[in-house]
Amino acid sequence: MTAAQRVNVWVRKVPSWAVYILGAMIPVWYFWLAVSGQMGVEPINALERALGLLAMQTLVVVLAVTPLRRWTGISLVSHRRALGLLAFFYVCCHLAVWLLLDVQDPGRAWADIVKRPYITIGMAGFVLLLPLAATSNDRALRKLGPVRWRRVHTLTYVICVLGAVHYVMVQKVWEIEPLVYLALVLALVATRLPRLRRRAAA
Amino acid sequence: MARRWTNDLTLSDVTPKQAYLNRRQLIGAAGAMSLIGGAAAAATDETLEPNTFEEITSYNNFYEFGTGKTDPADHAHQLTIAPWSIRIDGLVDTPGDYAADDIIAQMDIEERIYRLRCVEAWSMVIPWQGFELADLLALAGPKPEARFVEFQTLLRPEEMPGQKFPILDWPYIEGLRIDEAMHPLTIMATGIYDEPMPKQNGAPMRLVVPWKYGFKSIKSIVRITLTDTQPRTTWNKAAAAEYGFYANVNPNVSHPRWRQDTERRVGGGLFSSRIDTLMFNGYDEVAGLYDGMDLEQNF
Numbered sequence: 001m002t003a004a005q006r007v008n009v010w011v012r013k014v015p016s017w018a019v020y021i022l023g024a025m026i027p028v029w030y031f032w033l034a035v036s037g038q039m040g041v042e043p044i045n046a047l048e049r050a051l052g053l054l055a056m057q058t059l060v061v062v063l064a065v066t067p068l069r070r071w072t073g074i075s076l077v078s079h080r081r082a083l084g085l086l087a088f089f090y091v092c093c094h095l096a097v098w099l100l101l102d103v104q105d106p107g108r109a110w111a112d113i114v115k116r117p118y119i120t121i122g123m124a125g126f127v128l129l130l131p132l133a134a135t136s137n138d139r140a141l142r143k144l145g146p147v148r149w150r151r152v153h154t155l156t157y158v159i160c161v162l163g164a165v166h167y168v169m170v171q172k173v174w175e176i177e178p179l180v181y182l183a184l185v186l187a188l189v190a191t192r193l194p195r196l197r198r199r200a201a202a
Numbered sequence: 203m204a205r206r207w208t209n210d211l212t213l214s215d216v217t218p219k220q221a222y223l224n225r226r227q228l229i230g231a232a233g234a235m236s237l238i239g240g241a242a243a244a245a246t247d248e249t250l251e252p253n254t255f256e257e258i259t260s261y262n263n264f265y266e267f268g269t270g271k272t273d274p275a276d277h278a279h280q281l282t283i284a285p286w287s288i289r290i291d292g293l294v295d296t297p298g299d300y301a302a303d304d305i306i307a308q309m310d311i312e313e314r315i316y317r318l319r320c321v322e323a324w325s326m327v328i329p330w331q332g333f334e335l336a337d338l339l340a341l342a343g344p345k346p347e348a349r350f351v352e353f354q355t356l357l358r359p360e361e362m363p364g365q366k367f368p369i370l371d372w373p374y375i376e377g378l379r380i381d382e383a384m385h386p387l388t389i390m391a392t393g394i395y396d397e398p399m400p401k402q403n404g405a406p407m408r409l410v411v412p413w414k415y416g417f418k419s420i421k422s423i424v425r426i427t428l429t430d431t432q433p434r435t436t437w438n439k440a441a442a443a444e445y446g447f448y449a450n451v452n453p454n455v456s457h458p459r460w461r462q463d464t465e466r467r468v469g470g471g472l473f474s475s476r477i478d479t480l481m482f483n484g485y486d487e488v489a490g491l492y493d494g495m496d497l498e499q500n501f
């Protein structure tokens with residue numbers, strides 16, 4: 001057995017319920033840190049940012065699943081759905097903290113969504129995640145059929161780019177870290193371009 | 203000299219026993235006229251208690267040490283602040299290097315408990331020690347033609363790791379109009395809670411202009427230049443549409459990133475409510491400086 005195959009055996013042994021539970025516990029853990037004063041003296045912004053970063057990182061992992069398999073043979077495909085749904089969950093938590101703890105007012109939240117470009121872009125990412133989350137189950141996959149299902153899920157690329165652009169724009173200055181994420185996302189999307197083009201031509 | 207502006211709010215006022223007195227004094231400090239309305243009175247109730255030393259020293263914007271809020275607290279210990287001198291030059295009678303220790307020895311150090319409102323829509327209440335900037339400028343004797351004051355922060359990338367990255371045009375520059383600089387509310391702060399100024403807060407000496415957004419209150423000053431032209435300030439150069447030269451706290455002028463009509467007082471925890479932001483951060487006594495000016499244009 002190659003090293004990659006050994007990793008795959010191990011990965012497949014992890015039941016997906018464990019991925020869901022462990023993944024869902026991270027925001028709970030963050031929330032506890034924030035409540036108990038372990039996220040600094042201004043926990044609302046700290047929690048908001050921690051959840052945004054967690055969502056971004058998870059989206060990058062989801063994007064990396066296919067190239068990772070192609071280049072190393074390591075396959076996380078059996079957990080891709082769980083990772084995708086977790087990313088959606090993290091964005092929901094991020095949005096909830098923004099709405100309920102940060103802005104605290106639906107009217108003002110709406111004003112921010114239409115007025116502030118970095119919020120508009122983040123919100124677009126969230127809205128595009130909704131159809132993906134709704135179709136991340138076997139029934140939807142059967143109903144749509146693999147071709148249409150895959151077409152819907154190419155939205156992932158758009159969402160990741162929106163998320164990374166949002167991250168760059170949130171900063172007041174050109175910071176390195178968000179630019180690294182944006183570059184990573186663009187590179188991972190670029191690895192799909194030949195295949196996407198072929199599919200579009202077919 | 204000094205004590206031209208009486209702030210009778212002192213640390214002893216924050217004890218609950220003195221709550222009533224405290225409120226009366228704050229109303230005085232914030233300008234009685236603006237506080238008659240119910241909403242404004244509610245806002246002042248929120249402003250009573252100074253933040254803790256820990257809050258004031260662990261949540262800072264000081265990009266010279268990094269862009270994270272805790273970067274200054276983590277990295278500022280590298281900064282050496284002795285010896286320290288401030289060059290005062292430009293349109294003054296006696297330009298020169300003034301040693302920080304000599305300046306402090308000559309000045310009448312008083313306590314000023316001020317609200318600090320950051321452009322990012324958070325705020326604190328800070329018990330500063332310091333002296334009026336006007337008294338420092340008087341040492342060098344501003345010439346009548348001086349119309350602006352330009353301030354500069356130390357440039358020392360070996361000790362200020364944030365300066366290794368060109369995220370801003372270092373060194374940090376800020377500026378005031380001369381009448382703003384001479385206003386008795388404008389101080390050079392040398393300490394917090396009777397401790398010498400912590401490094402992450404701008405040791406050994408920093409500006410505090412309480413009616414303007416925090417980025418105007420430049421830290422770790424090494425140079426003060428009196429000029430007849432408006433200084434090109436750092437954040438204004440970085441994003442002119444976002445950060446104006448005046449940067450007066452103004453709930454009616456929205457910022458492209460943050461709404462400015464409300465703010466969050468640091469220290470309230472995860473469920474703290476937003477409070478109303480006051481015009482000039484509640485320091486209505488400066489309104490006269492801007493008579494006839496369109497503050498939406500000159501934001």
Ligand code: HEM
Pocket residue numbers: 045048049050051052053054055056059091094095098113119122123124125126159162163164166167170
């Ligand atoms: C695909 C969806 C999204 C992703 C991947 C994402 C990611 C991020 C990241 C990485 C950060 C910065 C974290 C840091 O600096 O460490 C952030 C900050 C933020 N995001 Fe999002 N976000 C998304 C959607 C949203 C939505 C829907 C909203 C609100 C409508 C939102 C509002 C914010 C706010 C207010 C901040 C913090 C701004 C500040 O600190 O001033 N984001 N987000």
